[in-house]
Amino acid sequence: MMKKRPVLTIASAAVLATTLSACGAAGGSTSGGGGGTVTVGESTSLSGSIANLGQTGLQGLQMAISDINAKGGLLGKKVKVVSADDNITPATGASNARSMITKDHAVALFGPVASSIASAEEQVAAQYKIPIFFHTSNDVSLMTKTFTPYAFQNVPNTMMEPRAVADYLAQKVGSKQITIATFAPDYSFGHDTVDGFLQALKDLHVHFKLVKQEFPPLGASNISSYLSALVSAHPQYVFNAQYGGDLVAFTKQASSYGFFKDTKVIAMYAYAPLAALGDTAPVGAIGFDRAPFWAIDTPAMKTFVKDYQAKYGKYPTEWAILAYASAQEWAYGVTKSGSFDAAKVSKALPGATVPSIIGPMTIRACDHQAEVPEYVGTISSSGDSSYGGMHLYDKPVFVAPFDKIALTCSEATAQQP
Amino acid sequence: MDTVVTDTVGVLTTASSLFIVATGLTLVFGALRLINIAHGSFYMYGAFLATTLVAHVPHVGFWVALVVSPLVVAVMGVVVEVAVLRRLYRREHLTQLLATFALLLIFADLALRLWGKDVRGIDPPAVVSSNFRVAGAVVPTYDMVIVGVAGVVGLGLWVLLARTRLGWRIRAVVDDPEVLSASGTNVPLLLTGVFALGALLAGLSGVVIAPQQAVQPGMDAQIIVAAFIVAVIGGLGSIVGAAVGSLVIGIVQTLGAVWAPSWASTFMYALMIIVLAVRPWGLFGTPER
Numbered sequence: 001m002m003k004k005r006p007v008l009t010i011a012s013a014a015v016l017a018t019t020l021s022a023c024g025a026a027g028g029s030t031s032g033g034g035g036g037t038v039t040v041g042e043s044t045s046l047s048g049s050i051a052n053l054g055q056t057g058l059q060g061l062q063m064a065i066s067d068i069n070a071k072g073g074l075l076g077k078k079v080k081v082v083s084a085d086d087n088i089t090p091a092t093g094a095s096n097a098r099s100m101i102t103k104d105h106a107v108a109l110f111g112p113v114a115s116s117i118a119s120a121e122e123q124v125a126a127q128y129k130i131p132i133f134f135h136t137s138n139d140v141s142l143m144t145k146t147f148t149p150y151a152f153q154n155v156p157n158t159m160m161e162p163r164a165v166a167d168y169l170a171q172k173v174g175s176k177q178i179t180i181a182t183f184a185p186d187y188s189f190g191h192d193t194v195d196g197f198l199q200a201l202k203d204l205h206v207h208f209k210l211v212k213q214e215f216p217p218l219g220a221s222n223i224s225s226y227l228s229a230l231v232s233a234h235p236q237y238v239f240n241a242q243y244g245g246d247l248v249a250f251t252k253q254a255s256s257y258g259f260f261k262d263t264k265v266i267a268m269y270a271y272a273p274l275a276a277l278g279d280t281a282p283v284g285a286i287g288f289d290r291a292p293f294w295a296i297d298t299p300a301m302k303t304f305v306k307d308y309q310a311k312y313g314k315y316p317t318e319w320a321i322l323a324y325a326s327a328q329e330w331a332y333g334v335t336k337s338g339s340f341d342a343a344k345v346s347k348a349l350p351g352a353t354v355p356s357i358i359g360p361m362t363i364r365a366c367d368h369q370a371e372v373p374e375y376v377g378t379i380s381s382s383g384d385s386s387y388g389g390m391h392l393y394d395k396p397v398f399v400a401p402f403d404k405i406a407l408t409c410s411e412a413t414a415q416q417p
Numbered sequence: 418m419d420t421v422v423t424d425t426v427g428v429l430t431t432a433s434s435l436f437i438v439a440t441g442l443t444l445v446f447g448a449l450r451l452i453n454i455a456h457g458s459f460y461m462y463g464a465f466l467a468t469t470l471v472a473h474v475p476h477v478g479f480w481v482a483l484v485v486s487p488l489v490v491a492v493m494g495v496v497v498e499v500a501v502l503r504r505l506y507r508r509e510h511l512t513q514l515l516a517t518f519a520l521l522l523i524f525a526d527l528a529l530r531l532w533g534k535d536v537r538g539i540d541p542p543a544v545v546s547s548n549f550r551v552a553g554a555v556v557p558t559y560d561m562v563i564v565g566v567a568g569v570v571g572l573g574l575w576v577l578l579a580r581t582r583l584g585w586r587i588r589a590v591v592d593d594p595e596v597l598s599a600s601g602t603n604v605p606l607l608l609t610g611v612f613a614l615g616a617l618l619a620g621l622s623g624v625v626i627a628p629q630q631a632v633q634p635g636m637d638a639q640i641i642v643a644a645f646i647v648a649v650i651g652g653l654g655s656i657v658g659a660a661v662g663s664l665v666i667g668i669v670q671t672l673g674a675v676w677a678p679s680w681a682s683t684f685m686y687a688l689m690i691i692v693l694a695v696r697p698w699g700l701f702g703t704p705e706r
Contacts, residue, residue: 047635051635229678252629276538
């Protein structure tokens, strides 16, 4: 009989519970390379607090592939998607990626949500010389410090995103002195984004005083204490790097303080959080979005939104849209090189301009960063009737051009290995 | 002055929401000597059920959920106790832990199938959705609702355990199930009842906390860690301990967030380690024999 120290067991189990949630197995398998089909794989987070990001990204990829198949496939072959849950763990992501390459014979991989996992998978992909496309994780170091010729990033990175927001803010405040607080999840993404934002403000010569910085844990079940500290600091602006469910929880609690009346919050108010908030969306707050379907006016996007709605009964998230564009990028590389061969595809893409649902997307040769913009706007006081009364951004939406917010090629290559 | 009020409200709200969750966990441990990781699932199901009820019952959805969700979750608790846990009472803590951890994973998968992966949310009812001012500081009304519910739960449990014959039996069942059984108490039924009450409290906490949170997959595992830390610091099995534990965590987190923001979450774990080192059975717990 075990009698002693139950408490220690419990404590260790509690830790276990967070790190170990559901062990996912690769969904689907069977051959890829031979016969009439070719396989691509996506290992991403399909359980836990960021499941919505992983799930909708995977849906975007699946729709892109089914659209490709509907048009006769690629080089005469049908394409098949295998997927797996990484449980928000780098080791699981890496082993999923490895198994997709070796067992499923995947010829391309599509990236996970978390940058730490992306980094692990980037190395696996490079070992096996298989191209990997990141459509959600956006750490700039994936294309700089840990760059490999097989990695591609199709999302505004941690350098671009905060610079875009800083540009927008600089236009609004001009030479006024402002007070700013920051609020971000306590891991590399949160810290990098906040640092990038503050640095960008300095570069733009915005006169600001930093009055408070809070870093609540990612997915914190209770942020009352962090929030009350923020409220007590009375900042004029808050830059918030939370996203998804965390941002929804922040907004609800901050609203109950009447916080949005005197403070302008700047955060990733993309489609999913705005939809979850509905009528309680924080009017007047500044939102940024990597690919808002309602602000990208291309016929291809319209068709995609219609198809996505028909299939999933809701609007696509930016994760779905950028995953779709990533699949288009890979397909373009295959068609252009006339081969599924990873080396040929990876060589065909740098420098190319790929037609995609977000418009023509140029893949910068020096770091394989797609030249995508970031969208910034103020949340509108009136609901948009064409989108079920959702509060979107005031028009026109500010589109921060790639050239103004990205690292230059020489800055990027200087950091590459 | 307004800062003092804001921080006090922060402490009370944090402590209250932790207390409502931790109290069911500690109650079950006190009577059943069972470490129930699936408590997090009950909490999540309470919240998910509330989002469904609010979506389908106009206007009064929240109040309906406040009653219905905990009851549904209590029934879940009965099923779990009878089907699985009853077989584990005399086993090692580690076995119980793994079994309830497995239940947490199963319930998490089931929830994905029932409710999907989208972020959901419910709004607080209109009467308590605004805020008021105390000494120049804004106080969210719903925060006070959470504090109130915590008070009612704490008081109710104290009356039950300290002032009723049923409570006396619940306290006695750990020490001497044989004697209790000989004196005419249906011990298995009592244990099922206590477990159901624990589940009910978890379900209730899910509904009460939902308007302040994003309701989404993963909230089960997140809450269970916080609830365990509170229960461990206070002493597993002790309701007073859960109250003091949540208050301590509330103070540490809030003042931590004010004075040393980048360390705020570390303080909580550090505190747990100190308590474990000095008093492994927690502030108000009793050492297991």
